Amino acid sequence: MLNYKTTLTFYLISILLYLFMISISSAQFYNIENGVFLKSALPLDEPRHLCVDIPGHKDRVKVNGHMMVHSCKEGMWNLDERFEKSSINSNKLRMPYYDRCLAAKKAEEGSKIILRRCLDGKLTNWQMIEAKLRLLDHPHLCLTIGSEPSRLTRGGKRLPTRAKARSLSMRTCSDLSVERQLWTLADPLTSTKPLLPPKGN
Secondary structure (H helix, E strand, O other): HHHHHHHHHHHHHHHHHHHHHHHHHHHHOHHHHHHHHHEEEOOOOOOOOEEEEEEOOOHHHHOOOOOOEEEOOOOOOOHHHEEEEHHHHHHHEEEEOEEEEEEOOOOOOOOEEEOOOHHHHHHOOOOEEEEEEEEEEEEEEEEEEEOOOOOHHHHHHOOOOOOOEOOOOEOOOHHHHHOOOOOOEEEEOOOOOOOOOOOOO
């Protein structure tokens, strides 16, 4: 009986250690802390620039919702805006914290942008050409920020950060929309305080 209990205890401890090591290895492999912003190359109407973002915040993030652009979350929790920089080399735009990749819902004009498992079909495949993000198999379609003015988010209406947001969709790559179709993969600022908007914004 004693041997049975000892063996069972050893077995349970081994499982817990194994799970712990997996969690550490995963965090190191995904290198979450070093993720980058997928950021508008031009500021448009938001001096802090707009970054691709999952709706919601922290435990209220809507991973199955439609993606948008949001004031880049400098100096605050921002894992819902972090992408694995090297993933574009494999034609992916991967969000390591969620283990999901950016995808078009459909390969058509006006399609919404969502997150999918990275191996879920061709609509998760991208290529960056001259700062434009195009669907690999539909290169006439570009990741495009909405033409509407940026609006204050719910949190932006009550917090001093005054965060703004816009829609995000697939649109025909065009010189007429070029200012809303240019992107950069940018490191967050080394700031420990939220970046507030300039006075008057």
